[in-house]
Amino acid sequence: MASTKKNFAYNLALTLAGYIFPLITYPYVSRVLGVTNLGTCNFVDGIIGYFMLFASLGIGSYGVREIARFLDNKEKRDDVFSSLFAISIITYSLSLIALVVCTFTIPTMQEYKPFLGVGATKLIFNLFAVNWFFQGISDFRYITIRSIVIRIFYVLSVFIFIHSKDDTLIYYGLTCGTVVLNSFVNWFYGKKFWTLSFKHLHMKDHIKPVLTFGFYAIVTSMYTSFNTVFLGFVCNDTEVGYFTTATKLYAIIMTVFSAFTTVMVPRVAKLLKEKDYEHLQHIASDTFALIIMFALPIIAFCELNAGDIILILSGKGYEGAIIPFRIVIMLLLIIGFEQIIIQQFLMASSSNKAIMCVGIVGVVIGVSMNVLLTPKIASIGSALAWGCSELGVLCSGVYLVKRVMNLSFNKRMILRKLLESIVFFVPFIMLLFPINHWIEFVISAIYICVAFVWLNLYKDKNKYVVEIWNKFLGRFYTIN
Secondary structure (H helix, E strand, O other), X not given: OOOHHHHHHHHHHHHHHHHHHHHHHHHHHHHHHHHHHHHHHHHHHHHHHHHHHHHHOOHHHHXXXXXXXXXXXXXXXXXXXXXXXXXXXXXXXXXXXXXXXXHHHOHHHHOOHXXXXXXXXXXXXXXXXXXXXXXXXXXXXXXXXXXXXXHHHHHHHHHHHOOOHHHHHHHHHHHHHHHHHHHHHHHHHHOOOOOOOOOOOOOHHHHHHHHHHHHHHHHHHOOOHHHHHHHHHHOOHHHHHHHHHHHHHHHHHHHHHHHHHHHHHHHHHHHHHHOOHHHHHHHXXXXXXXXXXXXXXXXXXXXXXXXXXXXXXHOOOOHHHHHHHHHHHOHHHHHHHHHHHHXXXXXXXXXXXXXXXXXXXXXXXXXXXXXXXXXXXXXHHHHHHHHHHHHHHHHHHHHHHHHHHOOOOOHHHHHHHHHHHHHHHHHHHHHHOOOOHHHHHHHHHHHHHHHHHHHHXXXXXXXXXXXXXXHHHOOXXXXX
């Protein structure tokens, strides 16, 4: 089994491929299709995402945990895989039927029939993606290489086939096509690792935890992806375009944190099984420091240069995305902390009740704030509702981790890191002077990079940054 560092690198490359390659095409597509057509694609994809969510339930998160538990027992691992895949066949079939019925009965969805028809292929083939199996056995190398190759074809296809607003449906088809190809390759490659059999299934053993994890995934979506769908129903495609543009850069940066969290789940589950709480405490402290170290300088830069970032990312006509972007980018710190608490610890701990409680808190705050704010201030309201719900989830998660697992976090270290990070916000002084915004952009980028190096390499000597520096630049200057 590959080391945690290698798995982190592979999973980071995999998740970044899912966002960076579309980001290469996004400035081009946003200018060719326009904010409204782009909003159409995102609105429809949000709807398809919901049906995929109900189809997969909690099999993704639960599957990673269970496959990791029986890593050295192939017979039991095959039984878990077969049972979970059998459950998936049922849930995906029901979800597909529901999608067809809704498409032909709900007036708003009828307007998007061609797009929903294309999106149905994404729903069908996602059944065979089984990424949770590969994450469970901590084997990311092949799937990462495969994903990057397919993404390269995707980028080339976009520049070849997308030339005008009339190509909107083709663009959405290419986006869904990456899921289809990924699923094909995943399935045929994965056969060497599993033996699928529908005899002597133990589906009953997995129904309750799958529903519990699924409940958390569904209620979580009520304050994340729900924003896009609700915004599309109560406002219009243009506002959806603003909101999804505001979240694009955030999503890419967040994949770095998600990649680290994902590869840590099997390790945390193993430590919990061994009751090695001292080691878990060190993992928690190190991960919190890592989030603070990367999130705050990025937040400072993005808040200061929000207008220029949106202009570079999408071009003119997307000014409505600037304020939502300023709100959303602050979630890097909140959700970064949240992923440590929820995904690394609560989900790995098998504490199903705690997971449900956290989910309920998020959905109550998220839905109520969406209903209250979105009809009045559109995409800005969606961003605010998302932020409030994530903050509520974080607070409840901290309380439950301490109560359920008896783990406490190094508050003094967290506070010290936060206070030190004030240095990244010094460039805001430039707002007091009549400086060209592009000069401001360059100066703030240089300053924040220098401050990051000084703080992490010399003042605190952060072990992660020092290790990376010595690995790639140690031949020129080694830091001890």
